[in-house]
Amino acid sequence: MPVTASKIEMIKASIEELAILGGQPAFESALHVGRPNIGNRHRFEERLADILDRRWLTNGGRYVQEFEQRIAELAGVKHCIAMCNATVALEIAIRALGMTGEVIVPSFTFIATAHALQWQEITPVFCDIDSRTHTLDAAKVEQMITPRTTGIIGVHLWGNHCDIDALSEIARRRGLKLLFDSAHAFGCSYRGHMIGSFGDAEVFSFHATKFLNSLEGGAVVTNDAELAQKMRLMKNFGFTFYDKTEYIGTNGKMNEVSAAMGLTNLESMDDFVAVNRRNYQQYAEELAGLEGVTFLTYDEKEKCNYQYVVLEIDQDKTIVTRDQLMQILHKENVLARRYFYPGCHRMEPYRSYFPHASLLLPETEKLTQRVLVLPSGTAVGQAEISKICQIIKLVIFQGKQMSERLQQHVSSPELSSHAQEFASPAS
Numbered sequence: 094m095p096v097t098a099s100k101i102e103m104i105k106a107s108i109e110e111l112a113i114l115g116g117q118p119a120f121e122s123a124l125h126v127g128r129p130n131i132g133n134r135h136r137f138e139e140r141l142a143d144i145l146d147r148r149w150l151t152n153g154g155r156y157v158q159e160f161e162q163r164i165a166e167l168a169g170v171k172h173c174i175a176m177c178n179a180t181v182a183l184e185i186a187i188r189a190l191g192m193t194g195e196v197i198v199p200s201f202t203f204i205a206t207a208h209a210l211q212w213q214e215i216t217p218v219f220c221d222i223d224s225r226t227h228t229l230d231a232a233k234v235e236q237m238i239t240p241r242t243t244g245i246i247g248v249h250l251w252g253n254h255c256d257i258d259a260l261s262e263i264a265r266r267r268g269l270k271l272l273f274d275s276a277h278a279f280g281c282s283y284r285g286h287m288i289g290s291f292g293d294a295e296v297f298s299f300h301a302t303k304f305l306n307s308l309e310g311g312a313v314v315t316n317d318a319e320l321a322q323k324m325r326l327m328k329n330f331g332f333t334f335y336d337k338t339e340y341i342g343t344n345g346k347m348n349e350v351s352a353a354m355g356l357t358n359l360e361s362m363d364d365f366v367a368v369n370r371r372n373y374q375q376y377a378e379e380l381a382g383l384e385g386v387t388f389l390t391y392d393e394k395e396k397c398n399y400q401y402v403v404l405e406i407d408q409d410k411t412i413v414t415r416d417q418l419m420q421i422l423h424k425e426n427v428l429a430r431r432y433f434y435p436g437c438h439r440m441e442p443y444r445s446y447f448p449h450a451s452l453l454l455p456e457t458e459k460l461t462q463r464v465l466v467l468p469s470g471t472a473v474g475q476a477e478i479s480k481i482c483q484i485i486k487l488v489i490f491q492g493k494q495m496s497e498r499l500q501q502h503v504s505s506p507e508l509s510s511h512a513q514e515f516a517s518p519a520s
């Protein structure tokens with residue numbers, strides 16, 4: 094049932110009290126998307142002391158081995174190779190899988206997915222997405238295959254699984270490698286099986302902003318023993334023994350401190366999920382029925398980490414645009430993000446390489462104008478979420494007046510700086 098303005102006690106009595114129109118910001122310090130989830134500090138400090146006492150800092154130490162074992166168990170796979178970050182992990186997996194020529198990827202993803210290919214002079218061929226799940230549209234993938242195509246990289250964006258069955262079937266039938274960028278999907282499942290065991294391999298990110306962090310970090314998981322061994326060597330310069338290399342390799346190793354942080358955070362994983370889920374449900378309830386605002390939903394039958402609270406703003410209904418709403422929130426110290434604006438195909442070097450890519454990406458184009466990600470995670474409390482929702486409701490309920498006030502504002506001196514910020518990516 095639609096929410097009505099009268100039922101809500103507003104923290105700001107009117108739009109004139111919004112910070113963008115000269116009022117006090119609702120929050121003294123910034124609320125971020127992706128503030129790190131941090132487990133038991135004491136356990137981390139104990140591990141840190143142990144690392145220093147033993148003077149074993151990196152190169153496949155005890156904690157990295159333990160972390161790999163735990164990740165493999167949790168993802169239900171035979172092999173896990175921990176790495177320094179997911180970008181390098183993607184690069185190594187791509188190389189180890191023998192991808193060359195062209196590889197099909199979504200444009201609606203973090204730039205690292207595309208860069209990991211282009212870095213190795215493999216052409217990322219941008220494919221459109223399913224607007225419901227924000228993941229690759231399998232039917233369109235099939236249309237993008239050419240004689241140069243060697244693989245597909247699906248991205249389980251926001252932790253929402255790709256159409257794994259369809260992509261696996263296409264890859265098998267067309268003889269393509271299938272890799273999943275599962276940077277967002279640690280702790281999520283598909284048909285009751287944990288993400289990690291699909292395709293030829295999957296890559297997790299344990300960056301500070303991810304559901305589970307190891308400060309910086311990533312991992313490739315796979316059930317293929319030969320592939321796992323190859324990636325193990327590649328991430329350590331290709332060494333098979335002292336003074337002997339087998340392949341070209343790089344330095345993709347995870348260090349012991351990162352593994353210690355990862356292990357510590359794994360012990361609190363259930364708590365992180367519980368807080369994220371509570372936040373997600375609170376946002377969903379408080380913003381329910383708001384005209385022009387829809388929520389990315391998660392499949393309640395599957396496991397999910399609920400790390401991202403993703404709104405879609407339909408500006409035909411809200412009048413206020415997504416970018417205006419973002420700017421209004423930023424002025425209140427709520428640093429909502431328009432991930433993954435403007436789409437990889439509109440970022441360099443891809444924009445110059447493929448100037449007409451947008452013609453084949455209508456759903457991506459639409460979503461990059463609509464998506465807004467709100468602060469969540471263990472650093473955000475329930476009272477803060479209530480305030481954020483109240484501000485959003487105030488703005489949307491008064492969309493027309495708000496839009497007019499912002500336009501008037503654009504002719505005053507202060508405005509031009511706002512106008513500039515509207516035009517530049519959020520920082």
Ligand code: T4K
Nearest residue numbers: 125126127128129178179180203205276298299300301311
């Ligand atoms: N594939 C996908 C689909 C990905 O999303 C990513 C990374 C990758 C691959 C590659 O994974 P890694 O190589 O990073 O392991 C961030 C992250 O840097 C990036 O890891 C992530 N995706 C992407 C979605 O977001 P930024 O530049 O937007 O985030 P940044 O640095 O502005 O941080 C977000 C907010 O978090 C900030 O406003 C402040 C807060 N923050 C950040 C850090 C690092 C903290 O409070 N503490 C911190 O330590 O890219």
